[in-house]
Each structure stands twice: as structure tokens, then as C-alpha cells.
Amino acid sequence: MTAAEISIDPPRRLFVPSVTKQCWGFMIGSAFFAVGSAPGLSEVLGSSGSNLLFFIGAWFFTTAGLIQLFLSGAVSVPVSYAPGRMVRAEWLTAATQSFGTIMFNVSTTSALHARSVTAQEKFVWNPDAGGSVAFLLSGVVAFIAYAHVSGRWNLGRRAWWSVFINFVGCVAFAASAVGAYILPNGDAMNGALANNGTFIGALCFLLASLIVLPFWARSRPQSRTVADAGDETVRP
Template identity: 60%
Template structure:
């Protein structure tokens, strides 16, 4: 009986342990929900409520993956140049800021399920969405710094490098989407087509960025390890 209990504990601990594979799949699944939710044909099939539900579910996968990312990003401080003082590591800061962005998306997508007034749409839906998009932009920029600090080369044949670039493109696309989704006094978005299109592009970018650094690639026969990515989506 005790051995069974220990075995169950080990299995639960293994499932809960943060890994790069879990992080990648979390971002890829979340991005897939966002991509489907923003697809041009989706509102004709499930309506705007169905689209909001897809965003809501996808945001939870994003948030879970973001927390795993922070756990994998290592210690917060590092020793400064010439051993003087300590500073926050760019990789951890990039992960933490993106994780904050995913939580803000959670707030926004949850509010979108019940917000009915213009004020609610602006303050409870758009504001946290815009803040989350800004967090993603900052995180995407810091990912380049983290990549450089990790000593990795900017090589067009490097999957980690392309992951950083594609991730940054996704952050920019989400920023454009937030701007286009600004709520006008009439209650309509500034430009629905641009908002949805940019969300779709950003979601696809995040899916690809995580797919590029999925550890399964390095376990494939005949492939050499590409090195750990320093992107916000690794």
C-alpha cells in the first residue's frame, strides 16, 4: 500500500513538474484557440459569444504556459559586470512580463463573456487587453536581450533564433490588434477586421515560435540539439 502511495506521489509530481515540452504545448494550444477564435469565418459558425469562449479557454492555456516559462527561466538576479552588484536577468524578466500579460488576457477574456455596456467593454475588456499587449511587446524585446546574454548566435539556420524573431512578430501583431480593438463611444471597435486579422497573425506566430523550440525536434533521429531558446515562448 505504501509503495502504491509513493508511486502515485511520484506520478503526480512528474505531471506537475514544469518542462519545456509542457510550456511549448501550452502556448501552442492556447495560440490555436486564439487563431480559431479570430478566424474570419468563426463568427458565422459560433457567433461572437462562441468566439469569446474560445479566447477565454485559450487564455488559460497561455497563462499556464507563462507560469511554466517563469519557473524554467532560472534565478531572478545575476552578478553584474566585474562582480559589482546584482541585476535582474533578462530571460527571467522577459518570462515574468509575458506571464503578467497572459494574466491580463485572462482578465480581459473573462470580462468579455459578460460585459454588455460600453464602459464595461472599455474598462474591463479593452484596457487589460491593451495592457497585456504592451507587456507582450516589452517581453518580446527583452527576449532579444536574453538571447544575446545566453551567448547564442544569430543564425538563419537556428531554430531558437527564429523562435525569438517569430515570437516578436506575434507580440507586434497583438499590439496592432489591441489598438484596432479600441472601443468607440458607439460601442464598436475601431477596426474589427484589423483587430481580428492581427490576432490571428499573432496567434499563428506564437504557435510557430513554440513549435520551433519543441524538444521533440532534438530527440528526432539524426538531429543535433539546437540549444535552449531564450525567447519568451521557450
């Protein structure tokens, strides 16, 4: 917590964006998605129960995504070549992922009410696929940007593992969208792939935020290097 946050009244402090709130938002949202798609448990909950958990989890995702976008900084930076400015990878990653979370809000809300094949495809699968593609693009941008700045295989850094695990989660969500494609008879193309992809992706997103939770940095000795400090920023 920064000095500026400490000086704010506790009720108002709740609305101050921070990396800690961002991490917890993604972790809680991921937990809801993981429970809703967990092998065996999803059958017990049924589609209605799972859809309700996804609906709740999506709102935590969206809140965390907006915090991440707010904390990502300026949209662009000046460069020495044409056109003179370049979009920052950190902002592009946050913006793309935030768009994806909103698409998941649309799909999970629609899933609670869809009663026809047409509605399931148009209002559920289409935005779900759009959200998954947005997540995948954000994961690719983050991975490339991190590799460019800090090295492709930086296994000693928590931030590297966060970016890598987040990328795996994005791939799993994309696979889930493929499996969830609505066939003309109203069934999913591959229900197992849809559920397992969602479950694996949710666990990856939870872990990606957990390992860079600022709590771990505060529990370490104060004599840290500049490279260590970079681990405090989530780069999904």
C-alpha cells in the same frame, strides 16, 4: 524527460514543470485564439463563441507563462559594476509575458459578461491592451537579449526563429489591441485589424513554440553541439 521526472510517480509527474508542457500550453492556447479569430469562422461563431474560445485559450497561455517563469531561473545575477546585480533578461522576459497572460485572463473573462460600453472599455479593452503591451515588451527584451548573446541574424538556429516569430506575434497582438479600441458607440475602432491581428499573432505564437518543442531535439542524432542544445529552450 529528465531522470528526476522519470523517478516521479505518473500522477505527480503531471505537475512537474517542463519545457514540453510550456510549449504545449502556448500551442494549445494559441490554437484557441486562432480559431476564435479566424477570418470567416469568427463570423460564424459570433462574439459569444469567439469570446468563449479566447477565455479557454487564455488559461492555457497563463499556465504556460507560469511554467516559463518557473523555468527561467534566478531573478538576477552578480555583475562587476554598480549596483552589483542585474536582472536576467530571460527572467524579465518570462515575468513580463506571464503578467501579460494574466491580463488576458482578466479581459477574456470580462468579455463574457460585459454588456455596456463602459464595461467593455474598462474591464475588457484596458487589460487586453495591457496584456498586449506586456507581450510586446517581453518580445523586445527576448529579441535584444538573444541578438546580444548569439548574433542578430542567426538563421540556422531554431531558437532564433522562435524568438523572431514570437516577436512578430507580439507586434500583431499589439496591432489587434489598437483595432479593438472601444469607440463611444460601442463598436471597435477597426474590427478587421482586431481579428486579423489576433489571428496572425496566435499563429506566430503556435509556430514559435512548435519549432522548439523538445520532441524535435530528441529525434535528432545524439552528437549535438552546445549551440544546438540551446535550441531546446523557448525564449518568447
